[in-house]
């Protein structure tokens with residue numbers, strides 16, 4: 172999961188520590204390590220020195236401290252160290268800010284049963300019977316492991332069963348309720364008022380973030396327009412209208428009258444899961460939009476808002492409902508073991524860990540005591556360490572018999588009552604290139620643990636520390652958090668080619684076959700589109716921005732894009748558009764101009780590999796942040812008629828036809844001068860890129876019904892809109908080793924062979940949204 176890719180975790184700077192707390196951390200496999208509270212402490216100043224990205228990106232700190240987003244609603248970050256507050260716990264220690272702690276009764280309505288009604292698109296909470304996530308569609312798809320992922324599994328009045336008998340963690344009357352946001356039929360409060368920023372019911376429990384109205388409107392507008400915001404369960408699920416892909420007759424996929432893929436229905440996809448994903452996407456879009464605006468302020472003023480916190484507040488104001496302050500123990504329906512989040516704020520959005528509760532989140536019981544429900548672990552286990560047992564280091568005490576309080580007390584209470592605790596692993600990946608250190612922190616949901624033991628250990632002198640041993644509950648899906656880290660090339664077995672591009676790409680493209688002896692079929696590697704011999708490209712017009720493009724109104728290229736720059740400062744595409752102009756050879760701006768992104772070629776390490784059922788495919792070895800440029804589809808350019816004559820059409824990509832096909836692009840078409848006159852007769856003269864004989868590695872990218880790339884039309888070295896470059900961008904954050912894919916967008920039963928017979932090919936993408944047929 173699915174914003175990210177940026178360096179150092181933001182909270183590394185913004186954290187103030189509760190003085191009573193040791194630098195807590197988890198250690199794997201009960202290995203006791205030296206505790207050195209001092210080393211984890213970072214001042215705001217230190218991190219702010221690296222600029223906004225270093226300080227702010229991911230909502231966490233290396234020492235696990237977070238300035239509470241909702242505590243006072245103040246997401247303004249000063250340049251210097253003052254004002255970095257952290258609420259290290261809350262229960263019995265200090266306040267937890269503006270989230271009123273949910274009462275135990277809030278979480279577990281008496282005798283609830285959750286059922287999901289696909290036909291009516293509803294989840295109903297009915298009286299009588301225990302909540303059984305295995306009844307929920309998303310849990311079926313996730314198999315047995317996800318069953319236990321719910322604390323409510325087979326929950327009866329005595330406890331809940333595992334294969335080994337009763338687990339006493341599920342107490343009488345403890346039932347799971349679906350978090351409000353993911354319930355089918357959930358109507359976001361204030362959604363009708365989305366653009367005004369006003370909540371319709373006036374019950375704003377969270378302080379209004381300090382983002383200006385304009386920023387809020389823009390962020391929300393972008394969130395609404397983004398291509399990968401699939402329809403939620405509420406509105407049905409229209410497919411993304413993607414660009415024409417390979418093949419001769421790419422058009423809309425088949426959907427039934429409700430707008431739902433029949434096959435998707437048959438697959439009993441989880442609507443709850445879909446709502447979780449949709450919420451995340453909405454949040455990430457708002458975050459990205461604010462990040463970009465705040466970057467400018469940071470550069471100019473040296474301070475600004477923290478985009479993660481501001482986005483969090485906007486999201487809550489715009490999408491939250493009445494039950495938003497509920498907190499849950501056990502699993503959160505729709506969140507799966509292995510799900511990856513980019514920030515603490517995202518954990519809060521999906522409900523697995525409240526943003527301001529670091530490292531331990533808890534619920535408050537009626538008697539005023541607290542119960543720990545989730546913990547974020549910053550241990551960085553090696554590949555051989557087991558994640559089954561973890562050690563949590565709590566507060567430092569000066570006496571061995573000092574009263575246990577705060578979140579330590581909450582953890583102890585969870586131990587005494589055998590309440591499962593969610594563990595989220597914070598995984599730090601080095602993305603630095605030697606000269607510039609860069610770190611990315613991702614948060615992986617690791618499943619449910621029980622607190623097994625608590626003791627007080629002497630560390631040095633007269634200092635003691637509370638330590639907790641946690642053990643992962645049995646029968647849960649295993650996760651490999653190493654896979655999230657950038658993978659060294661050497662670590663693969665099989666037939667291996669170091670660089671199939673023969674040095675033509677800036678980054679080597681390796682190829683590996685770990686399942687058979689087959690080598691890559693011969694084709695001629697080229698790294699630039701080959702135009703027909705008789706074709707002479709018109710030189711593009713350029714801009715006069717000598718020092719670099721900065722003011723959109725003065726930049727001719729920005730004006731070609733409708734008066735705005737298509738990329739943010741870190742090179743991420745702001746939004747998918749029918750057409751994007753990058754600065755080109757006639758422009759006076761330098762090669763480093765932020766309006767030149769895709770023309771510079773690939774920057775991630777990608778690998779061609781043999782898949783089990785789809786021939787060769789392409790995967791990434793690096794983490795790819797959402798909306799980053801990934802690669803271009805390269806091949807030989809042919810006129811459509813010539814392309815149709817080619818015997819093998821498997822590597823054809825039809826281009827330049829789709830500007831007017833996508834209704835949500837209407838507003839953008841009006842803004843982009845070259846598209847304003849609508850389709851001309853020349854548009855009948857179409858082109859296709861064929862990568863059959865000559866091409867780059869992108870020819871191996873397979874189709875997926877839930878793709879992680881989308882093709883973007885880009886012009887930079889000529890102005891001919893009938894032959895744009897096809898540039899793939901990441902639709903979401905893509906972790907290392909994930910196969911890259913896009914939607915080929917074939918229209919079912921509209922692909923014919925040379926004799927006019929309908930061609931059919933099954934789809935093996937394996938997505939839960941798979942329509943079953945490639946064409």
Ligand SMILES: C[S@@+](CC[C@H](N)C(=O)[O-])C[C@H]1O[C@@H](n2cnc3c(N)ncnc32)[C@H](O)[C@@H]1O
Nearest residue numbers: 785786787821822870871872873874934935936
């Ligand atoms: C552009 S090529 C992709 C690379 C190809 N896998 C290879 O080994 O060369 C397109 C072809 O790959 C296969 N393919 C791609 N995606 C597929 C999918 N989801 N299911 C089945 N086959 C797929 C089909 O044979 C398709 O015609």
